[in-house]
Amino acid sequence: MVDKDGFRSNVAIVISDGRGKVFLAKRLGQQSWQFPQGGVDKGESADQALFRELYEEVGLESSDVEIIQRSKKWLRYHIPPSMQRKNSKPLCIGQKQKWYFLQLTGDTSKVCFDTSGSPEFDDWQWVNYWYPINSVISFKQNVYRNAL
Template identity: 35%
Template sequence: MTDPSSLPYRRNVGAVIFNEAGKIFVARRTDMPGAGGGPDEGVWQCPQGGIDDDEATDHAVLREVSEETGMTSLMLLGEHPDWLSYDLPAELVGKALRGRYRGQTQKWYALRFTGPETEIRLDLDAHQEFDAWKWIPLAQLPTLNVGFKKPIYEKLAVSFSRFS
């Protein structure tokens, strides 16, 4: 078994995307148990992803959102002031994140989606991460099936409440 303390955190960006009505975008992961179930089953999350070498975090978040969702009509609203970190559960250490990380440390941004919903495409990447999406109230974010990411989503629901 891999000792988590021997592994670094993966640097990552995340996006809480608001529509004009003040609701946020969440998508259901394709690689989690129950992901193919009913409309509310599976693991729902906000888009997030890695940061390329020498890439600015504000550029990384726009790139990741575009790759995962097809959204390009985005406006930067703000960012959470701190990096937020989470540790993987013990059963995922050495397996998830290609086995190279103990968890992730993330820079989170609030974005406004200004385009038509027809712009949202989850099937653009050969390794499709999501199979469904929906708009929800920001306050509902921590109540989704997000498991070990719940403390981060609780902080973001407070930090970004001014944008809803």
């Protein structure tokens, strides 16, 4: 859902291994890495979107994680004009995100990128907690810094 200001509602998912490492996923066919994230559908709560996206993007279910914390407010980032879909209505100029910090309680063998038939990622790794800030695409760095 895109709000009146042009920001799409979204959830961002940080999964911890409990030893100071976080789950970072590689975009399909690209060399860019990010936390899993996805849109909040109409009529869906952010918590519902979290668990839907967690399963669709990485194959994990609510029983595989524990919510440690969630952001109290929406954090925003702008999409550069050159990357905006100019023909979409309404125009989306960025994302507003609820950030979820999860502890993995299940097994990493359950990680699967093709549960929805259209995978967004093709690899993943455990990285140090602060590593994603400087490795994510530049226009997302501030929102990562503010969230972490």
